Amino acid sequence: MKLSVSGLTKHYGRHLALDGLSLEIPIARVLCLIGPSGGGKSTFLRVLGGLETPDSGTVEMLGEPLATSAAGLLAHRRKNGFLFQQFNLFPHLTALRNLTLPLETVHGLTPTEAMARAREALGRFGLLDHADKLPAQLSGGQQQRVGIARAIASEPKVLFLDEPTSALDPEMTAEVLELIQELAEDGQNIILSTHEMGFARAVADQVAFLAAGKIEEAGPPAELFGNTKSPLCQRFLSRVMRY
Numbered sequence: 001m002k003l004s005v006s007g008l009t010k011h012y013g014r015h016l017a018l019d020g021l022s023l024e025i026p027i028a029r030v031l032c033l034i035g036p037s038g039g040g041k042s043t044f045l046r047v048l049g050g051l052e053t054p055d056s057g058t059v060e061m062l063g064e065p066l067a068t069s070a071a072g073l074l075a076h077r078r079k080n081g082f083l084f085q086q087f088n089l090f091p092h093l094t095a096l097r098n099l100t101l102p103l104e105t106v107h108g109l110t111p112t113e114a115m116a117r118a119r120e121a122l123g124r125f126g127l128l129d130h131a132d133k134l135p136a137q138l139s140g141g142q143q144q145r146v147g148i149a150r151a152i153a154s155e156p157k158v159l160f161l162d163e164p165t166s167a168l169d170p171e172m173t174a175e176v177l178e179l180i181q182e183l184a185e186d187g188q189n190i191i192l193s194t195h196e197m198g199f200a201r202a203v204a205d206q207v208a209f210l211a212a213g214k215i216e217e218a219g220p221p222a223e224l225f226g227n228t229k230s231p232l233c234q235r236f237l238s239r240v241m242r243y
Contacts, residue, residue: 008057019213028205081156141172161192
């Protein structure tokens with residue numbers, strides 16, 4: 001996965017969420033975004049995924065420029081998968097129907113095709129026994145696994161994950177991180193934000209540190225964690241990796 005970002009800005013009213021952000025990733029399977037809360041990670045992910053339109057700047061991903069038209073952004077979103085901090089499952093639909101509905105309505109699969117694809121995705125994550133349960137009948141870890149299954153059922157080019165373990169307890173966090181690692185090992189392109197530094201260090205090909213809407217430093221995990229040059233990044237890592 002190649003990613004080239006130049007001069008990206010995004011305002012929400014008077015708040016500047018992205019401040020001329022630039023990033024060059026020549027090749028990576030997994031890109032982890034780290035940094036303080038409010039630093040711009042979620043906004044950056046949403047721009048990359050075509051869910052937000054930047055005020056200025058350019059993005060090129062997988063060798064293609066990010067679309068700017070409504071139709072182009074819709075096509076871009078259909079090619080990729082998303083999972084954000086809240087599970088965002090339809091509470092009135094079963095786990096299985098949470099997968100088949102977008103496959104039918106967004107990706108144009110027939111009900112038979114959608115059912116086969118959904119059952120395959122649920123089975124991959126050990127969820128077939130829970131296919132007919134509503135989200136409220138599932139644990140947090142199971143709900144997050146259903147969310148990931150839904151995101152990959154469409155066979156996305158890039159999977160975007162925004163702090164996918166933020167609402168989970170330690171045991172469920174480990175379960176979901178292991179699942180994400182398996183996806184990466186199977187060849188899935190992934191861009192995610194995370195506060196799990198050990199995971200970022202072990203699984204990412206590239207790590208980018210965001211603060212105040214900018215990339216302060218980026219590089220391979222061994223370099224960024226072992227020999228960071230940015231004072232802001234040094235301060236951040238000294239705090240989050242203290243215990």
